Amino acid sequence: MNPTTLEDAERLCAAGRRAVDLGLSPGASGNVSVRSGDLTLMSPTGVPLSELDPGELSVLDDSGRHVDGPAPSKEFPLHLAMYRRVQRAGSVVHLHSPHTVAASCLPAWSKTSALPPITPYLVMRVGQAPLVPYAAPGSARLAQNLDELPGDFRAALLANHGSLVAAADPAAALDGAIELEEASRIVVSLQGREFSVLTPEDVRELTERYGTVWEC
Template sequence: MNRATREAAEELCAAGHRAVELGLSPGSSGNVSARVDGLVLMSPTGVPLDRLEPDGLSVVAADGTPVSGPPPSKELPLHRSMYDRLPEAGAVVHLHSPHATAASCLPPWSHASALPPITPYLVMRVGRVPLVPYAAPGSTRLAENLSALPGRFAAALLANHGSLAAAADPAAALEGAVELEEASRIAVSLHGREYSVLAPEDVKELTARYGTTWDL
């Protein structure tokens, strides 16, 4: 590995370890990837995120062709679809964290976002979070369902499955996943009750200030 690739690998492993420490990646669930120098580094299939090591990552070309290391997670097509949507993204984190998974089983708040703008923080740190229609984990169809969603977004809930977050680097992508989990926890706790959401003008102010997206 060259220096940039080594640094990306170390950052990716650190994000995976942190996800487990936070209780967001039970068992061997979840997968993470980073994009650097035309390559995608990814957690291998079946390896828990707290056991990731820089020299044990899967390395594939941008088109998915294996380069080195063990076989990547079956969710490689999903990650590649997110990179195609966000050319500036340097990392993608997919988790089965409990509250995000619970929220992914509920009807979406709107056609644009599965989660409502209850507090400013989801709007500020992540932006809108559409619900990707269900397809089997690891399937090409799941990646296609993500690709088919309109508009711009950096995170999503996968119906009956979990969360997906992309950002400039692994640490930032994990931060997005953490914010998704917290917003999902609040949404799930309020399900079936009356609650208020931020006014459209307040959402617009936050997205303009922080560079996120809410409207299609």
């Protein structure tokens, strides 16, 4: 493993450990990946994110073929679909954090976002996150459902499943997942009550300033 690839692997493992420390990856759930040159390094199947080893990651080539290391997580087609959609992304994080799973079981706020613009931080740090229609975890259909969604986005909620975030690097992708979890926690806690959201003008100001996307 060359120095750059090793550094990418170490960053990926650090993000995985942090997700577990924050209570966002129960049991052996969740999977993470990072692009390193023409390769994608990914958490292996069945390995808890707290136990990731930089020298024991699954390695995929640019076509998604498994070329080295243990077998990848069954969600590798989902990660590859997200890289196709967000071509500038360097990392993808998929978690089963409690509140995003709960929010993913609710009706979507709109066609373009599962969650409402409930806080400025969701809009400025993540942007809109549509609800991907349910399909079995690890299935080609789930990746296809992501492929078929219209619009521009860097994160999504998977119906009855969890969150998916793409960003420049593993730390940034995890930060996005943390923000989605917090916004989901707020939305779930407000169910059954009237609540306010940001106005279209407020949303537009934030997206223009921070370079995110939200279709009002």
